[in-house]
Amino acid sequence: MFRTISKHVKNYTVHSVLTPLFMVLEVIFETIIPMCMGWMVDNGINGNSGNGDMNYILKMGGIMIVLVILAFISGILGAVFGSIASCGLAKNLRTDMYKNIQTFSFSNIDKFSTAGLITRLTTDVTNVQNAYQMLLRMAFRAPVSMIFALVMSYTVSFKIANIYLIAVIFLGIGLAVIMLNAKKYFTKVFEKYDDLNETIQENVNAIRVVKAFVREDYESEELKKAAGNIYKMFVKAENVVVWNAPLMQFTMFATMLFISWFGAHLVVSNELETGQLLTLFTYCMNILGNLMMLSFIFVMLTLSAASGKRIAEVLDEESELKNPENPVTEVKDGSVRFENVCFSYKKGSGKNVLNKINLDIKAGETIGIIGGTGSAKSSLVSLINRLYDVNEGSVKVGGVDVKDYDMEALRNQVSVVLQKNVLFSGSIFDNLRWGNPSATDEECVEACKLACADDFISSFPEGYNTKIEQGGTNVSGGQKQRICIARALLKKPKILIFDDSTSAVDTATDAKIRKALKEAIPGTTRFIIAQRISSVQDADRIIVMEEGEVNGFGTHEELLANNAIYKEVFESQTGANADFDESKGGAL
Ligand SMILES: Nc1ncnc2c1ncn2[C@@H]1O[C@H](COP(=O)(O)OP(=O)(O)OP(=O)(O)O)[C@@H](O)[C@H]1O
Numbered sequence: 159m160f161r162t163i164s165k166h167v168k169n170y171t172v173h174s175v176l177t178p179l180f181m182v183l184e185v186i187f188e189t190i191i192p193m194c195m196g197w198m199v200d201n202g203i204n205g206n207s208g209n210g211d212m213n214y215i216l217k218m219g220g221i222m223i224v225l226v227i228l229a230f231i232s233g234i235l236g237a238v239f240g241s242i243a244s245c246g247l248a249k250n251l252r253t254d255m256y257k258n259i260q261t262f263s264f265s266n267i268d269k270f271s272t273a274g275l276i277t278r279l280t281t282d283v284t285n286v287q288n289a290y291q292m293l294l295r296m297a298f299r300a301p302v303s304m305i306f307a308l309v310m311s312y313t314v315s316f317k318i319a320n321i322y323l324i325a326v327i328f329l330g331i332g333l334a335v336i337m338l339n340a341k342k343y344f345t346k347v348f349e350k351y352d353d354l355n356e357t358i359q360e361n362v363n364a365i366r367v368v369k370a371f372v373r374e375d376y377e378s379e380e381l382k383k384a385a386g387n388i389y390k391m392f393v394k395a396e397n398v399v400v401w402n403a404p405l406m407q408f409t410m411f412a413t414m415l416f417i418s419w420f421g422a423h424l425v426v427s428n429e430l431e432t433g434q435l436l437t438l439f440t441y442c443m444n445i446l447g448n449l450m451m452l453s454f455i456f457v458m459l460t461l462s463a464a465s466g467k468r469i470a471e472v473l474d475e476e477s478e479l480k481n482p483e484n485p486v487t488e489v490k491d492g493s494v495r496f497e498n499v500c501f502s503y504k505k506g507s508g509k510n511v512l513n514k515i516n517l518d519i520k521a522g523e524t525i526g527i528i529g530g531t532g533s534a535k536s537s538l539v540s541l542i543n544r545l546y547d548v549n550e551g552s553v554k555v556g557g558v559d560v561k562d563y564d565m566e567a568l569r570n571q572v573s574v575v576l577q578k579n580v581l582f583s584g585s586i587f588d589n590l591r592w593g594n595p596s597a598t599d600e601e602c603v604e605a606c607k608l609a610c611a612d613d614f615i616s617s618f619p620e621g622y623n624t625k626i627e628q629g630g631t632n633v634s635g636g637q638k639q640r641i642c643i644a645r646a647l648l649k650k651p652k653i654l655i656f657d658d659s660t661s662a663v664d665t666a667t668d669a670k671i672r673k674a675l676k677e678a679i680p681g682t683t684r685f686i687i688a689q690r691i692s693s694v695q696d697a698d699r700i701i702v703m704e705e706g707e708v709n710g711f712g713t714h715e716e717l718l719a720n721n722a723i724y725k726e727v728f729e730s731q732t733g734a735n736a737d738f739d740e741s742k743g744g745a746l
Pocket residue numbers: 268503504511529530531532533534535536537538577
């Protein structure tokens with residue numbers, strides 16, 4: 159995990175090295191200052207048989223001012239480089255995670271929850287950023303400063319320095335106990351953050367549904383619960399951490415008391431000078447303060463280790479779909495062949511979603527696909543543009559296995575209007591150009607005419623420049639579907655797949671779109687998944703799917719004559735007793 163994260167420091171390595179360097183410099187200057195102070199008192203004020211040596215005092219004062227300035231500059235430089243390095247690391251982590259997420263296959267995406275990914279990209283990275291800054295600035299500074307101060311104390315007075323050592327051991331053990339206890343709770347806090355993000359994300363996304371079902375109160379309760387859990391864990395953790403301060407104060411005052419008592423004795427017996435005692439007092443604060451700082455670093459690092467692990471998981475996740483060594487970049491034609499295809503979403507776990515599928519589809523054919531919900535219609539077509547890889551058998555497009563294609567080239571030639579489609583924020587033109595960034599305005603309008611979208615787009619006051627809101631909330635379901643169809647058409651693909659893409663469009667418009675496509679792009683192989691027989695009955699051939707298997711494959715007439723499921727569906731949708739009651743719809 160540390161290796162993965164540290165690889166992303168990249169162009170901020172220099173800053174990362176300079177930070178601790180300047181921090182250590184600051185410590186060196188800071189540690190000499192108390193010594194100078196001691197010398198000033200002993201040799202300057204008390205020196206010269208107690209009459210004071212003004213020159214010495216001025217000289218020492220001057221040196222101390224220079225040291226303070228140097229410490230100040232080193233501290234500032236250390237802080238600046240530390241900030242640059244840690245913010246830079248965060249930037250690199252975010253962009254690299256995002257880049258890797260873009261390469262994820264659908265099955266990689268299925269593994270992480272969206273809320274989880276967002277927490278990883280935001281909160282987790284911020285944690286690592288803070289920890290990294292702390293690490294660069296303090297992880298060296300604190301121990302170096304402490305050791306320096308301890309060593310210096312030993313040079314001043316061996317006896318008193320021993321008191322420090324005892325204090326350090328006592329406080330060290332105390333802090334370790336407190337922090338180890340707090341760590342337990344802090345780690346739990348992060349798990350709860352995922353829950354909170356999930357609740358927020360799900361509800362903000364589905365706010366319309368929440369309102370439609372009058373679930374606001376319930377959802378608010380859910381959020382309260384998630385937020386409450388974090389609150390509880392934080393309070394518990396803080397309840398443990400608060401013991402830090404009293405423990406610190408106790409040790410500090412006890413040490414001071416000891417030094418005062420012991421030091422006074424030493425001064426009286428002339429074993430120690432007053433100035434030296436002053437120096438030792440300053441070191442006392444220094445040593446114990448740094449120890450406290452170390453305990454915070456310890457907590458911070460253990461906390462961020464949890465975040466670091468979650469980040470590394472995303473960075474290390476490798477796309478399950480890889481481009482082959484020498485990819486084919488040209489899709490010859492729109493023919494599709496399924497040879498003994500078996501497929502499941504989770505490899506090696508139980509039942510196959512698709513079983514032993516064999517299909518041979520010629521370029522330019524229109525293929526209807528019909529079948530009940532969950533019969534694996536969407537799964538079947540998702541293999542054609544290699545959104546998922548098959549477990550067994552092969553899918554061939556234009557006579558070549560889809561695994562041998564360059565994925566981008568393949569997906570440019572196999573255009574899908576997904577069942578769950580989305581529009582992005584931006585104008586209608588922007589959205590259409592997702593299909594083809596270099597499409598001209600005329601081409602966009604042409605595609606929209608084919609998709610029967612031109613009429614309603616033109617009726618908008620701003621026409622094609624109408625802004626689509628995030629998720630396409632300001633257009634109707636049917637309008638959205640038609641914009642998505644136009645977007646897919648702009649790719650000018652060899653294979654076009656409509657996954658239930660006209661379900662929200664009225665039957666007449668649906669027929670109009672099909673007719674327009676037949677005339678405008680006769681050479682393109684079309685797959686039309688639909689729930690309505692009317693949407694597929696004029697297709698060249700129709701696949702009837704049932705429970706992941708091909709139950710029938712033929713023309714409308716052939717299927718009506720010899721496929722029970724198709725016949726039943728047809729009768730329930732036409733005939734005298736036609737209705738769209740799902741339970742009567744048999745397989746549908
Ligand atoms: N991403 C996924 N991860 C795991 N299982 C999935 C996933 N998508 C679909 N499934 C499962 O695969 C099976 C087939 O689903 P699929 O979406 O292909 O059906 P469908 O025929 O398109 O249904 P519908 O008509 O409702 O769109 C279902 O049992 C479903 O639970």
